Amino acid sequence: MFISCVPGKNDILETYSRIRDKVHKTPVMTSAAINRMSGCKIYFKCENLQKVGAFKARGATNAAFSLKSDQREKGIATHSSGNHAQALAYAAALLEIKAYVIMPRNAPAVKVNAVKSYGGQIIFCDPTLEAREKELSRIVDKTGAYFIHPYNDYDVIAGQATAAYELFSEVPDLDMIITPVGGGGLLSGTSLARNYFSIHTKVFAAEPRGAGDAYLSLQEGRIMPSEKPVTIADGLLTSLGTRTFPIIRDNVEKIILVSDEEIVEAMKLIWERMKIIVEPSASVTLAAVLKEKILFSKSKLGIILSGGNVDINKLPF
Amino acid sequence: MFISCVPGKNDILETYSRIRDKVHKTPVMTSAAINRMSGCKIYFKCENLQKVGAFKARGATNAAFSLKSDQREKGIATHSSGNHAQALAYAAALLEIKAYVIMPRNAPAVKVNAVKSYGGQIIFCDPTLEAREKELSRIVDKTGAYFIHPYNDYDVIAGQATAAYELFSEVPDLDMIITPVGGGGLLSGTSLARNYFSIHTKVFAAEPRGAGDAYLSLQEGRIMPSEKPVTIADGLLTSLGTRTFPIIRDNVEKIILVSDEEIVEAMKLIWERMKIIVEPSASVTLAAVLKEKILFSKSKLGIILSGGNVDINKLPF
Numbered sequence: 001m002f003i004s005c006v007p008g009k010n011d012i013l014e015t016y017s018r019i020r021d022k023v024h025k026t027p028v029m030t031s032a033a034i035n036r037m038s039g040c041k042i043y044f045k046c047e048n049l050q051k052v053g054a055f056k057a058r059g060a061t062n063a064a065f066s067l068k069s070d071q072r073e074k075g076i077a078t079h080s081s082g083n084h085a086q087a088l089a090y091a092a093a094l095l096e097i098k099a100y101v102i103m104p105r106n107a108p109a110v111k112v113n114a115v116k117s118y119g120g121q122i123i124f125c126d127p128t129l130e131a132r133e134k135e136l137s138r139i140v141d142k143t144g145a146y147f148i149h150p151y152n153d154y155d156v157i158a159g160q161a162t163a164a165y166e167l168f169s170e171v172p173d174l175d176m177i178i179t180p181v182g183g184g185g186l187l188s189g190t191s192l193a194r195n196y197f198s199i200h201t202k203v204f205a206a207e208p209r210g211a212g213d214a215y216l217s218l219q220e221g222r223i224m225p226s227e228k229p230v231t232i233a234d235g236l237l238t239s240l241g242t243r244t245f246p247i248i249r250d251n252v253e254k255i256i257l258v259s260d261e262e263i264v265e266a267m268k269l270i271w272e273r274m275k276i277i278v279e280p281s282a283s284v285t286l287a288a289v290l291k292e293k294i295l296f297s298k299s300k301l302g303i304i305l306s307g308g309n310v311d312i313n314k315l316p317f
Numbered sequence: 318m319f320i321s322c323v324p325g326k327n328d329i330l331e332t333y334s335r336i337r338d339k340v341h342k343t344p345v346m347t348s349a350a351i352n353r354m355s356g357c358k359i360y361f362k363c364e365n366l367q368k369v370g371a372f373k374a375r376g377a378t379n380a381a382f383s384l385k386s387d388q389r390e391k392g393i394a395t396h397s398s399g400n401h402a403q404a405l406a407y408a409a410a411l412l413e414i415k416a417y418v419i420m421p422r423n424a425p426a427v428k429v430n431a432v433k434s435y436g437g438q439i440i441f442c443d444p445t446l447e448a449r450e451k452e453l454s455r456i457v458d459k460t461g462a463y464f465i466h467p468y469n470d471y472d473v474i475a476g477q478a479t480a481a482y483e484l485f486s487e488v489p490d491l492d493m494i495i496t497p498v499g500g501g502g503l504l505s506g507t508s509l510a511r512n513y514f515s516i517h518t519k520v521f522a523a524e525p526r527g528a529g530d531a532y533l534s535l536q537e538g539r540i541m542p543s544e545k546p547v548t549i550a551d552g553l554l555t556s557l558g559t560r561t562f563p564i565i566r567d568n569v570e571k572i573i574l575v576s577d578e579e580i581v582e583a584m585k586l587i588w589e590r591m592k593i594i595v596e597p598s599a600s601v602t603l604a605a606v607l608k609e610k611i612l613f614s615k616s617k618l619g620i621i622l623s624g625g626n627v628d629i630n631k632l633p634f
Contacts (some may be wrong), residue, residue: 029343029366048592049346049591049592049593053592074477118352268629271594271629272629274366275365275366275370275590275593275594275595275596275625276366276592276593276594277593278592279587310590312585312588312589312632312634313634315629315632317629317630
């Protein structure tokens, strides 16, 4: 059942056997052109090609399937307007239970429709964190649904860890691995997978300068909340959590900040050279690698392309 | 050496062993959402993720590597502004020989740059077929370069056949397979691969209504040249050739015509649902399947996504 402390090696292996037939084993891609430009050998783990278009399918599926039948029968709930909401709706559909998603009234139609398309039930609220949390409490009280946090949850973290686990299994001897950081679910999961399955790999993260709270948190040694973040990388606006922060603090070499211009440049490069669609939040990693070429020079580097959910009618280029 | 008549089973197997370490074994993808919408089970062979972003890498590489060393030492040449030009430049770079590409003066910068990025040498000419052919003759006479036709060439056809060969090897028992048709290189190669490796699979093709010369050719029983074609699918403007037409005539069940609106709709669907970039010419197939749902209903269907080269600054949506 639930993972109650930092997931161990067996937790991640059990998680993987729980979810492996429910999510894609995503491909690992390379690009000769991008290798030339970056000066290193990059292995892209394509979680943009994951179910619901993002790694979030892993964590949400693991958390939902870890619930006992009496816990899950009344449904699951979250407040998110992003990929976790779709992932939760996806997991609920597999379990044939309800997913309640609290969304701000001003959420873009494309996100609302994505959650609906997986059968999620949307409850609108005012666009403030307070309103969202209040509405979530009300729904949980009313329905008995189980709240699954987007990242500050060990079952979710163990699920996200399986992306790096697959990458380490397919490409041994990576010198380095880099992921984006928002709330830290993917980064902390990747750190744990590194500890158990590829101990010689160094872990890095990339973060938008306009939402640099994780960078600041590492510097200050405590969680610095994200305050009025402004960035095109809309999946990376959240603050670190009490469960993700310590894992990140203890394992991550460095968080590299990048500008929105650098993010868009890297995103365009991936689209044009690799013919795959990645969202801005997934492009921060390549932006960081191109920015700090000396740091990554000649390394064998894993990049987790976190997601591909972007409104193709509103592109930044 | 050269394949001098319709490629046989062994020709295709030899071709495959010649090129398999020079091109990608592209992934086969599925989409639950698109399966629901189409009513069939589709296996997408992702040649948009191929080297140079198109299946053309297969045929050009095979043709170039089939040349004897004295034939290839003076370089290779073609007149094309599309994916074959990039593919030829790619193959020439592998062989460390020159690639001469005749292009109309008004070719889009994105295509010119793509050929240049693979090291191709571009010779501009007036934007008429006559001017192109005349300039090609001049270059071939002057340099001694070997002309490799984009599709009316058995070595090229055998190369293109390897995409379907890989698909049939990975997904047995396909009921049907569908490809786009322009000059017919991919379609004739796919037909041959079907004959030798998956005889129970029926072969279909999709063509833009604004460039419906292959449809007309099948109807008339002879090659009907493409006259003033107008379509967004800029890779499908050419006419069938003397080597591709008979193979297509003898093997293809039906060519389905689709409008540009249907092409753009299908393209958008692939981008949004599969998170991969396909060009309009690659999207005609899904457009045809969605148009003729009854024909494909409940089938196990292979679609060759032919390419992903599109100017992302000039999208039709």
